[in-house]
Amino acid sequence: MTSVVxxxxxxxxxxxxxxxRVRVLWLLVTILVMAALxxxxxxxxxxxxxxxxxxxxxxxxxDSLEQAAVTKRIPRTLLAVVVGAALGLAGAVMLGVTxxxxxxxxxxxxxxxxxxxxxxxxxxxxxxxxTGYIWVALAGAAASAVFVYIVGSLGRGGATPLKLALAGAAxxxxxxxxxxxxxxPRNDIAGSFRLWQIGGVGGASYERIGHVLPFLAVGFVICxxxxxxxxxxxxxxxxxxxxxxxxxxxxxxxxLGAIVLCGASTAVAGPIGFVxxxxxxxxxxxxxxxxxxxxxxxxxxxxxxxxxxxxxxRMVTRPSDVEVGIVTxxxxxxxxxxxxxxxxxxxL
Numbered sequence: 001m002t003s004v005v006x007x008x009x010x011x012x013x014x015x016x017x018x019x020x021r022v023r024v025l026w027l028l029v030t031i032l033v034m035a036a037l038x039x040x041x042x043x044x045x046x047x048x049x050x051x052x053x054x055x056x057x058x059x060x061x062x063d064s065l066e067q068a069a070v071t072k073r074i075p076r077t078l079l080a081v082v083v084g085a086a087l088g089l090a091g092a093v094m095l096g097v098t099x100x101x102x103x104x105x106x107x108x109x110x111x112x113x114x115x116x117x118x119x120x121x122x123x124x125x126x127x128x129x130x131t132g133y134i135w136v137a138l139a140g141a142a143a144s145a146v147f148v149y150i151v152g153s154l155g156r157g158g159a160t161p162l163k164l165a166l167a168g169a170a171x172x173x174x175x176x177x178x179x180x181x182x183x184x185p186r187n188d189i190a191g192s193f194r195l196w197q198i199g200g201v202g203g204a205s206y207e208r209i210g211h212v213l214p215f216l217a218v219g220f221v222i223c224x225x226x227x228x229x230x231x232x233x234x235x236x237x238x239x240x241x242x243x244x245x246x247x248x249x250x251x252x253x254x255x256l257g258a259i260v261l262c263g264a265s266t267a268v269a270g271p272i273g274f275v276x277x278x279x280x281x282x283x284x285x286x287x288x289x290x291x292x293x294x295x296x297x298x299x300x301x302x303x304x305x306x307x308x309x310x311x312x313x314r315m316v317t318r319p320s321d322v323e324v325g326i327v328t329x330x331x332x333x334x335x336x337x338x339x340x341x342x343x344x345x346x347x348l
Contacts, residue, residue: 130211
C-alpha cells in the first residue's frame with residue numbers, strides 16, 4: 001500500500017516520533033531535575049549551607065561564611081547551566097549536521113582548537129580582554145572544525161563517522177601537545193591556565209557570564225532555528241534538496257551556530273569534553289529524533305549534566321574540588337567506547 005505524503009510535512013512524517021504526552025512528561029521531569037540540581041549546586045560543597053543561609057544570600061546578605069559561600073556558588077551554578085546547555089545543544093546540532101554518532105565538540109577537536117588559539121594569543125600577543133578571548137576562541141573553533149572535516153574527508157568513502165572521529169582525536173591530541181608546549185615555558189601564565197585546560201566552572205563571576213552571554217545567545221538562536229532544516233537533512237541530502245532545502249547552506253549555518261557555542265563555552269570554561277556526545281544520544285531515547293524537540297531537550301539536559309558533574313566534583317573530595325572536565329570525561333569515555341564498538345559492528 002502506498003500513501004501520498006504532504007511535501008511540507010514530509011520531514012516530520014519520516015522521522016521516528018514519540019507521543020506528545022511522553023515528550024511533555026519528560027519536559028516536566030527535566031525541568032524539575034534541573035531545578036533540584038541548581039538548588040543542590042548552591043547548597044552543597046566544601047561547606048554545606050542551610051535553607052535560611054541560601055535565602056539570606058539571595059537577598060543580598062553575606063554576613064556569615066555560609067552566606068558568603070552561597071554568594072560565590074550562584075554565579076558558578078549559572079555558568080555551569082549556560083555552558084552545559086551550550087555544549088549539549090552544540091553536540092546535537094553537530095550530530096544532525098554530520099549524521100555522525102561520534103560527533104562531539106571535544107572528540108572532533110573543536111574545543112581544543114579554541115584552546116590553542118586562546119593560549120597562543122595570550123602567550124605571544126598579550127591578549128587580556130575577556131571579549132577578545134571569546135573572539136579568538138571562535139576563530140580557533142572554526143579553524144579546527146574545518147581542518148578536521150577536510151582531513152576526515154580524504155580517501156575512499158569521504159567523511160565517514162570513524163574517519164572524522166580519528167581525525168578529530170588526532171587533531172585534539174596534537175593541539176593539546178601544542179598548548180602544553182606554549183604554556184609550560186611561561187611561568188607567568190602556566191598557573192592561570194593549568195585548571196582552565198582541564199575545563200571547569202570554578203572562579204565564575206557575573207562579569208564573565210555577562211561577557212559570554214551575548215555570544216551564546218546568538219549561537220542558541222542559530223541552532224534552534226535550524227531544527228526543521230536538520231529534520232530534512234536526516235532524510236538524506238538528495239531528498240532534502242528535493243524538499244527545497246539548500247543543503248550546503250543549512251549545514252554551514254547550523255555548523256556556525258554550533259561553533260559559536262563551542263568557542264564561547266571554551267573561552268569561559270575551558271575545553272570540557274563529552275557533554276556534546278552523551279546528551280544528544282540520551283535525549284534521542286527520551287524524545288525521538290525530531291530536532292524541534294531534540295534540540296531544546298539537549299539544551300536542558302546538557303545544563304543538568306554539567307551542573308550535576310560540578311556538584312559531584314565538589315562532593316567526592318571535600319573540601320577540595322574535582323574539576324568538572326574530569327567528571328564529564330569519566331562519564332563520557334565509556335559511552336564513547338560503546339558507540340565506537342556499536343558503529344564498528346554496524347559497518348562490518
